Amino acid sequence: MKKQTKHTVTTKSALSENKGVEAPSTINPKAFIKKKEIAIETYVSEIKKGNRVYLSKAITLIESTNCKHQQKANAILKKCIAFTKKNTVRIGITGVPGVGKSTFIEVFGTYLTTLNKKVAVLAVDPSSSVTKGSILGDKTRMEELVRNKNAFIRPSPSGSSLGGVARKTRETIMLCEAAGFDTIIIETVGVGQSETVVHSMVDFFLLLKLAGAGDQLQGIKRGIIEMADAIVINKADGENISQTKLAKIEFKRALQMYPHKISGWIPKVSTCSALHNTDIDAVWKIIQSYLKLTQANTHFKDRRASQNKFWLLQTIEDQLKINFYSKPLVAKQLISLTKKVEIGSISPFDAAAILLEL
């Protein structure tokens, strides 16, 4: 509260400095007229050209909670699907905080651009709206990549629900591919459910690990290991090298205990040092052999098809909820019925039936 007051004061004094005491009345009313809206066609044609400014603006529309913005975003997406790049690779990267995700993506992304790849880096992190961006929020952590003309970095959209953040990211992938980006990296923190969501939108899922106790103490979620197409042990440098080698053997052994993947792919374990930029190419080689295998046995295509289907159903279900809860009658009754349900005077199932009857 105090902060806000202070802010208001600053603004006022700034105004008076520039415009004098009578500032508000002397402001030209035309200045308040809205900026001319950019036409959908302009967005589409600029994105098609790979214009990153328009790509950013369109993503902002996707991320907006304003209904008109969303309609516009949908219209843009619809037109972009016609020329979206086909031979793209979507790579999910997860790992607990401290494993070196940002450094790895900085180095890995830069390496890919030297191979003439156009790299887009996105993030799924529903917590970032609270913590003000724990991943990708601080773009300075990828100083080199952010200035690279063949790379595009976008922090996680804010949003309280993982579903909402995920949908926005999924739509952003489509736009990036329409803008000519062929390698999409999606970063997420390996806690909670966000890694499952990221897994549902990528072709290849990479788990970054550390050797030694630091990482193991935080617990390996069985589910994450099951999803991983590769485990890359980072920080294989200096005194850490021998420990990393041991960890590699251990992870290989551990992976053998997991069921075979339907893709026929056997998950690989690799080591690298993002900090010293060593063995980064090995990671890309693993991904390439994965692509070779899964494009030959149609798993790549099948996985994308089933992901598309998943997103169809997900979108329907999200929208059904939004439509239902935004009905004024429902919104009103929901409050009183929720109270009754909470104290147990009506069963949740009964209350649901009443609301659905409306």
Added chain:
Amino acid sequence: MKKQTKHTVTTKSALSENKGVEAPSTINPKAFIKKKEIAIETYVSEIKKGNRVYLSKAITLIESTNCKHQQKANAILKKCIAFTKKNTVRIGITGVPGVGKSTFIEVFGTYLTTLNKKVAVLAVDPSSSVTKGSILGDKTRMEELVRNKNAFIRPSPSGSSLGGVARKTRETIMLCEAAGFDTIIIETVGVGQSETVVHSMVDFFLLLKLAGAGDQLQGIKRGIIEMADAIVINKADGENISQTKLAKIEFKRALQMYPHKISGWIPKVSTCSALHNTDIDAVWKIIQSYLKLTQANTHFKDRRASQNKFWLLQTIEDQLKINFYSKPLVAKQLISLTKKVEIGSISPFDAAAILLEL
């Protein structure tokens, strides 16, 4: 196909052997008259008396996929809420296969009945419909408890979706409490998401563990430990005792790394031997001190309230989906649009919009 043909032949020959060629016309039509349906009032009054046969029948209605059965089940539930027992405790028990869940519940449940508790044991295991009941399916594993007149055991309802199984279990809890059961134990396997669902319907969440490598190899999910109100290390017997003591110290230390619970409760670590029936009372003492604390600081009530609210929203969302997908126009269009979405000729978000317009 071949199998089906064979089956038809067998049936035919069986018919002719028993009834002669004219069999169908000689069957007494009265044999086809339905058994008289039990009235809703009968269900309600018998459940109120604690009649376990009617309780079982009503649960079968809850678990049925038949629409009429579900309506009847809802009507019964609605009437039962008036006299459902108030001072009940719902305990979730999870642990990987082999940890001794059945043996523990057998001994723990039997112990509770000696304290004049009425114990209902339910299970949440969405996989059981495929594997034909991996937990509680084989009732002979709880020989003693199954014959105990103050206990009621019901295997996991079958169902392909965890959500469906969970809802049925949640409704079954309500019926059991209406039938006078005051201690509800809900068993689940600690893999996948089922433990999260069970956590959302219980007051106290107990994680069964083993000392030593056997259990650790299977990986501890960070999420499960976070949810646990107590970790009980089973099989503290014979040569295993010293190892169990060590594990207890380790788990205590590990728990300190987790954030404090909003209930103010500090999760406890305990050891027991279900097989030798030792230290089972210690587990109950832990639960009692938990109840004492959370009933004093209103967390117990608050948690139930928020669980009720969760189930209200969950039921609404499930029903919205069922209503939507059962519309003939949607069902028809969904098939063709799904195909288009899978090959990528239309975006999932566009296809969803078309379906929602219908």
